Each structure stands twice: as structure tokens, then as C-alpha cells.
Amino acid sequence: MTSQGIQETSEPALIIDQLLRTAFASVLDAPAAECDPVVRSSQNPEHGDYQANGAMAMAKKRGMNPRELAEQVIRCADLSEIAEKAEVAGPGFINITLHGRTLAHLLDTFGSSDLGIDAPAHDHPIAIDLCGVNIAKQMHVGHLRATIIGDTLARIFERLGWKVHRENHLGDWGLPIAMTLSRLKTDGIELDSITLEDLNAAYRDAQLSGRDDRAGLEAARRFECGPHRIAELQVQHDSAQEEIDRAKQTLIALQASDAGVVSDWKKIIDCTMREVYDACTTLNTKIGPEASRGESFYRDKLSGVVDEFVQKGLAREDDGAIVVDFEDRERPMLIRKSDGGYLYATTDLAALFYRIQELGSERVIYVVDARQRDHFKDVFDSIRLIGWDVLPDGTRSKMIHLPFGAVLGPDKKPLKTRSGENFTLEQLLQEAIDRGTGEVRTRAEDPNSPTHQFDEEQVRRIGQAVGIAAIKYADLSSDVVRDYVFDLDRMVAFEGNTGPYIQYAHARICSILEKAGAGALEGATFEIAEPQERQLALRILEYPRIVQEVAESLEPHRLCTYLYAVANDFSSFYQACPVLKAADEATRSSRLKFCDLVRRLLSDGLDLLGIEAPERM
């Protein structure tokens, strides 16, 4: 508007930043880069629309009076073109209130520029490790978070112009899978018609009976327990050993590409993955076969990984195993067992090599639960030690573990069914969909409801969108590192800061726009008169910065908080400012423009969260 290069932006904070920065630089005779005015939107309307907090720190550094510095800066910057008021308050805050016409102009720019979001091309892609299912197990609540948080981040990066590789690192290799295969064989299960329940049971049984109670046996001997107890444990030990021996044979056959075993292996993968993709679709996440790259994909690279660590002197032998040491901690990381087998750390090293060196990712984000913090610290440090984090063009790739908290039951312990088993994801989603559908159906019974004439199929479709929104939003709306209690009653209450509340605001706007008819926005211009209109305008314009910040901080809950504020501000506006019944045509068309903009914004924001925005609900 006033200075070069900032005409395109719709962000008031950016414009104010530039004007004040230049003024600070001029007053202090310092480089602009060192003069961050610290512009923030004001929390309290009494403090104007925006505040700049930088004067205190800059004055302090130079032994100046902060209020005086702020006064000089205001005079120098001459904000009169964009602001109706700019004043110094408190110890040296600069409070700025924009002209209504400035906001109107910025809203126009915002509306015609893809909601203010810049999506430039980036040199390198980003890889996001998400979902992470085991091919012999049903998905359970633990996968919920890894799936939806990962997918949301992927959507946000894509919105900002990045190429994103969603990496579903399947547990499809190694002894546990071999144990399951061998158990299925022993039990004579027909693999062509196998169900996920069979598979799940086989995995569980294999794990249980294969558990070698060697420690118990040794303890029994040491404490001279009776011969009966020792014999009992000995039998258990022997049968476990037999089971493991059989599994190892299967593993060897699998590793040797034995046609029969490989064919069985593929059958169980198909069986599990069909349901995984179904669940991902129900959850409205963009995770399909193209995202799958399991541990088996890296099986040929593991020995090379270990060799290279050994050759470079970064790994040593210890008790027959190969370990990597770190300078700043005692605990080494095991990358090869004494029996020659590899561990998941080895696979993760190979996967990182692939993601950085082959895919060229400049960021690799692991959306994995918080208990694996130490593991990822070790793996990332190892990659840095060996230098695999440096791309061919010298860019240093960032490896980030985004640790998320546990999903708890009402007893504040990890969520389990009454019989102590994990809830399957399917059960959970079905319950949410049923509850959502029930809510939609109840409301559709009201003759005044816009959904009153809807048939069962329509009600069910909307009910699913609402139920899934309730679950996803509840998960995404608090800081990911925290544990949370899974309480469907609260999630489906649809009051306050919930997904359905935001969907509702969107649906209401759709109704208004439809009633206004096509063409109602032709030639309309924004007018900012009422306080609710000003508040809404300021809120809308924050959007691009919020999306940017969420991408940087990896904190999706901030997008939720923001969308809730938008919906809330819209509701206040809607209450105070009649749209279709506005007093005059100019006001009516301006308010319709607000409706249109907010509708687009909410729809776009919900899409970033992977939440549908029905037009009726």
C-alpha cells in the first residue's frame, strides 16, 4: 500500500511490521533486520487491533526511554494511511487501530488470493511417518492418533506447496510375522478366506505361547523352588522353544523367498490392508496403498547399514552384538543382535537413509507415540554421526519426532475394553458414527429443520461426517503431547469447541448463501461498520499466519483453536448483524460477502484437518 513489495499481502501484521521496522531502523540508525517490532494482534479491543511490543526491548538495549522511542517511531512511520489510531500505551506498547477501509481492502485481497495462503514450489519434499500398522494385527486406538495427526500435517504442508510423502511404515517383516504365519499353518487355517479376526487371534496366541519364560525359570532355580515348579516352567520353556524354532524356520523360508511362504505372507498382508484402507477412508485421511512401505522394503539394506557403521568406526561389537555409542549418554543403541538378526533401530536407519537420500526429503517427521522418544533420539543422532542427513546439495535434513500422548479410558489408564483388550479402531469409529447419526436424525425430526425431508441415506452420510468430525477434532484440538481421556459423550455433545460446532457454522452459512441466490455477490464491496464486523474481519485475516505457524510448530490444535474463534466470531456477527434482512442493499451485499468468505475459510480449514463440511446437517 505505502511501500514497495507489500501490496500483495492481505496480512495486516505483515504490513505493520514492515512500516514499523523501517521506522525503528531509521530512528535508531540500525539495520532493519535487527529491528523486530514484534507485531501481534491485540487480545483486548481496548488495545486496538494490533500491538507492537518491540520498543521496550530495543530501548532497553540502548539505554533509552521506551515510551519516547515508541513516540518517535510512530511519528516517523506515519501510519495515517492505514490506521485511524496509533498510540503509545503502558511501558511502551504501540497500539494500532486500522481504518475500516483498510480492512475492506485487505479482505478483497484475501478473497481473491486463495485465502491469503502462499504456496510456492519447494526444492525438497517432506516425508511423514504415520499410521504404522502391524500387518498381523487389527488397528486399535493407538493407530488413531498416528493416522490423523500425520495426515493433518501432510495436508497442511501440501496446502503450503510442499510435496509430501506419507510413509506408512508397516510391520510386515521379522520374527513376529513369521510366528503368526507359522501358527496359522500349525492351526491349519485356510489363508484364502482368512479374516482379520483369525489373524489377530493367531498373532496373539503366537505371542503368548512363544513367550519364553527363561527369566522365571532361572529365578526358580536360583531361589530353589520346588522341583514341581521348576518342571512346570521347564515344560513351558520347552514348548515355547519349539514354537520359536518353528517360527525361525518360517522366517528363514520367507527371507529366502520360498514361493509358498511368500504367497501366504502376501495373503495376510492383503487381508489386513483391505481393512486398514477402509478405516483410513472412513477417517477421511489420504492414506492408501501408495503410502505403504513396510519393513520388508528395507530388508536387503540392513546388513549394508550395519557394515557402514562398523567401517566408519561408529559401531563396535559388544557381547556378540553390534552397538552404536554416543558421547553424551551411557546407553548405546543396538543395531545387530548377537545371533546376527537385526532390530527395528536398524530398519529405522535404513528408512531414514531412504527418505533423505532417495526421496530427498528435507524434513522427516515421525508421528509416533511419546514412549519412543529415546529410541528416536538414538536413531537421529546415529544418522547425524554418519552424515546421512546431508542432502547432495548440502541441505541438512531435519529429523523430527512428534511425540503424542496416550488415549486413556475413564479410569485414566490406557483405553481398554472391559475384558482388558484394546478397542479396535473399527468399534470406535462405528460407535462415533452411530452417535453422530443419532444426533442428526433427532434434529431432522424437527419440521423447521432444513434436514427434515432428508432420507435415511442422507442422514447416515451426514451422521458419519459429524461423528468422525467429533472424534478427530477432539483428538486434534489439544496439544498432541498430552494424554487425553476418550469420552464419546463429551465429543458428541457438539457444544463449545468441537468439530460439529464448526460444521454447524459452515452449514448455516450455506443456507444463507443459498437463500440469497446466485449472483448476490456481484459487484458487492466490504463495509465495516459494526464491532462484530470489525472483529470478524480481523479474525479472517489471521488465517495465513496461523496455517504457517501450525506448519512450523507442528501444533494442529492451534488451527482448531483458530477455526473455533472464526466460527464463534461469525456466530456473534450473525446474531448482531442481519444479512438477508439488512436495512439496505449495500449492507446486505457486504454481509453476504462476509458469509461467502467465512464459508470458504471454514471449508478450507476443516479440509486441512481432514474433516468434512456438509452443507446441511
Next chain:
RNA sequence: GCGAGUGUAGCUCAAUUGGAUAGAGCACCGGUCUACGAAACCGGCGGUUGGAGGUUCGAAUCCUCCCACUCGCGCCA
């Protein structure tokens, strides 16, 4: 034992990453519809930010020491 994470209103969570009087929702109390969709809006009640020190113009946020809970700690993934 060592390491990590968390601790904010009765409950569930925020707090623009060091900014002004710590904000929302639920619950509770009181107002708003012969409807631009009340899944909404407006107002009220509710706080020693686990505790004690420290850093500075200014701390829920940074530093130190305690307390509570949770998680992790070499041949599982």
C-alpha cells in the same frame, strides 16, 4: 537408580512461544426464537498457574531446587 514428559477454574482444555487485568467450553445461575438454522447468541459465578527461590520494565512460559503422576532405560517392535 538414571533419563524424559506432564501438572493452569469443580471437570475438559487454551494462552499468539517473554507482553498489558491468565482465557474458552462443560457444569451451575440469569436473559434472548410466531426462527436469515437455538448444534446458536448475550451476561453472571468460578484462579496463590503443584510448591519455594531466582533472572527483568514484565514470567503459566526462561534458570535452580523440591513435590505428585505417567512413560522409557541392549539382543521385543
